[in-house]
Amino acid sequence: MIQESSLNPQNAVMRDVVPAGDYYMKVVKAGQTLRILDMEGNQAADTLFYNANDPAESYSAIDTIREQGNVYLTAGSQILSNEGNLMLTIVADTCGRHDTLGGACATESNTVRYAIDKKHMHACRDSWLLAIAENEQFGMTKRDIVHNINFFMNVPITPEGGLTFEDGISAPGKYVELKAEMDVIVLLSNCPQLNNPCNAYNPTPVEMIVWD
Numbered sequence: 595m596i597q598e599s600s601l602n603p604q605n606a607v608m609r610d611v612v613p614a615g616d617y618y619m620k621v622v623k624a625g626q627t628l629r630i631l632d633m634e635g636n637q638a639a640d641t642l643f644y645n646a647n648d649p650a651e652s653y654s655a656i657d658t659i660r661e662q663g664n665v666y667l668t669a670g671s672q673i674l675s676n677e678g679n680l681m682l683t684i685v686a687d688t689c690g691r692h693d694t695l696g697g698a699c700a701t702e703s704n705t706v707r708y709a710i711d712k713k714h715m716h717a718c719r720d721s722w723l724l725a726i727a728e729n730e731q732f733g734m735t736k737r738d739i740v741h742n743i744n745f746f747m748n749v750p751i752t753p754e755g756g757l758t759f760e761d762g763i764s765a766p767g768k769y770v771e772l773k774a775e776m777d778v779i780v781l782l783s784n785c786p787q788l789n790n791p792c793n794a795y796n797p798t799p800v801e802m803i804v805w806d
């Protein structure tokens with residue numbers, strides 16, 4: 595569902611540009627609103643959410659999909675945790691659809707899906723692990739890495755239940771906006787993948803904008 599925002603980036607309290615292949619790991623407080631902006635279009639933003647007061651509580655694809663009865667996320671979607679609590683609500687979305695099923699790229703999956711010599715290419719899982727290592731204050735380990743949301747990524751399901759990565763439906767300037775319903779750690783890998791169309795073979799930056 596397309597829902598535009600009335601928030602003005604000039605009034606934001608935090609703005610960060612995240613280059614492709616880099617990560618974002620910050621706390622967004624309950625009541626704040628986070629916009630993820632696809633600056634140049636057709637980018638995939640592999641994202642995890644954690645309860646900032648207890649990172650053992652994290653985004654749960656299973657609970658979120660089951661409770662809303664739909665595998666895609668868009669305006670109105672409620673992001674639930676593995677404890678069934680409401681973490682965030684999507685309050686605006688100009689892309690229209692976000693993936694819950696495709697997962698994140700990893701050096702291991704790159705070798706299986708593409709070629710053995712893709713092993714050393716950058717991957718989202720490595721970006722998350724680097725984020726956790728460089729942000730010890732959160733007390734997280736690789737065991738905390740769970741299944742993620744792919745904002746802006748197009749993974750349509752066929753009538754037979756098949757799953758494919760397709761060319762993106764996002765475009766320059768499209769965004770998704772989430773209101774935090776609890777203090778959340780936002781852990782985002784701006785995907786560097788070059789082997790499938792999720793980034794249109796040209797990974798580009800995203801901007802993270804937060805309002806009080």
Ligand SMILES: [Zn+2]
Nearest residue numbers: 699718785787
């Ligand atoms: Zn990736």
